[in-house]
Amino acid sequence: MMISVSNVFYVYPDGHEAIRDLSFSVQKGECIGIIGANGAGKSTLLKLLVGLYTPQSGCIVIDNMRMSKQTLRHIRQIVGFTFQQADDQLFMPTVYDDVAFALRNDGINEDEVNQRVANALTIVGAMHVKDRPPYRLSEGEKRLVTIATVLAMKPKILLMDEPTAALDPKARRTLIHLVQELPHTKIVTTHDLDFVLECCERTIVLANGTIVYDGPTENVLTNEPFLHEHHLELPLMLQRKK
Ligand SMILES: Nc1ncnc2c1ncn2[C@@H]1O[C@H](COP(=O)(O)OP(=O)(O)O)[C@@H](O)[C@H]1O
Ligand SMILES: [Mg+2]
Incomplete structure (x- = not known):
């Protein structure tokens, strides 16, 4: 088991209950799509899983380690998170420096930094932009670079x-091709249900901070009334088939 979430509640400082009694677990190598209307709690859930927020109650276990102040540093090395806005993640003068940033912060020597940056940029197919300023890149290039970081x-x-x-x-x-090729355990929030259909065997639907569906992607993405109830639409791919 890579991730185990048990009875997690999260309330924002202004009193808004964003996550209510959430439980699920994820096995090694799974790729899970998290869908749901705006404000359902998708981003909040990811931020809890990477330890940016701390639940008021409940427990999160990552790779057999219970999340706490003591384990947070280690858990951050296991969990990589890309923000909804790529611009929130890229702030150095060049792409190279952005991908190198966290490595240098960890005191990794420059030879290894160099190797790991080149390797990461090659995997995402963005080696050719390594010397460019991130803010000049297209949205697609930025996205690939955030994944490389x-x-x-x-x-x-x-x-x-x-x-x-x-x-x-x-x-x-x-x-889509990149996500399909990466062997990691993956959780992806999205409004792009065609993306989920192509990349994720399992889907979790969130509504008002709770799970209203957790199971095979096919079953939920073909259930039009259920999708409508949760302000979602049939994937285009399935609409064409009708
Ligand atoms: N910083 C915040 N303070 C108070 N409420 C917030 C904050 N961020 C998000 N929320 C609220 O929490 C709920 C879940 O937000 P979020 O996780 O961003 O939803 P989603 O990513 O599914 O659109 C929403 O109702 C949102 O308005
Ligand atoms: Mg969001």
């Missing part, structure tokens, strides 16, 4: 918050 840390788990948002069709296709 995470891969360079050699995580076991990848959490991605709406990775296909703002991508053009070609960039989206590149991202």
Whole structure:
């Protein structure tokens, strides 16, 4: 088991209950899609899993380690997280420096930094932009670079918050292939139900901070009334078949 979430509650400082009594677990190598209307709690859940927020009650276990102040540093090395806005993650003068940033922060020597940056950028197919300033890149290139910054840390788990948002069709296709090839345990939040259909065997549907479905992707993405009830639509791929 890579991730185990038990009876987690999270309330924002203003009193908003964003996550209510959430429980699920994830096995090694699974790729899970998390869908749900705006405000359902998708981003909050990912931030809990990477330890950016601390639940008021309940327990999160990552790779057999219970999340706590003491284990947080170690858990951050296991869990890589890409923010919904790529610009929140890229802030150095060049792509190379951004991918190297966390490695240098960890005191890794420059030879190994160099190797890991090149390796990560090669995996995502962005080696050619390594000397460019991130803010000049296209949304698709930025997205690939944010994934490289995470891969360079050699995580076991990848959490991605709406990775296909703002991508053009070609960039989206590149991202789908990349996600399909990465062997990590993955959790991806998205409004892109076609993406879920292609990449995730299992889907969790969130509504008002709780799980209303957790099971095979096919079953839920073909259930039109249920999707409508949760402000979601049939994937385009399935609409065409009708
Ligand atoms: N910093 C915050 N303070 C108070 N409420 C928040 C904050 N961030 C998000 N929320 C609320 O928590 C709920 C879940 O938000 P979020 O996890 O961002 O949803 P999603 O990613 O599914 O759109 C929403 O109702 C949102 O308004
Ligand atoms: Mg969100």
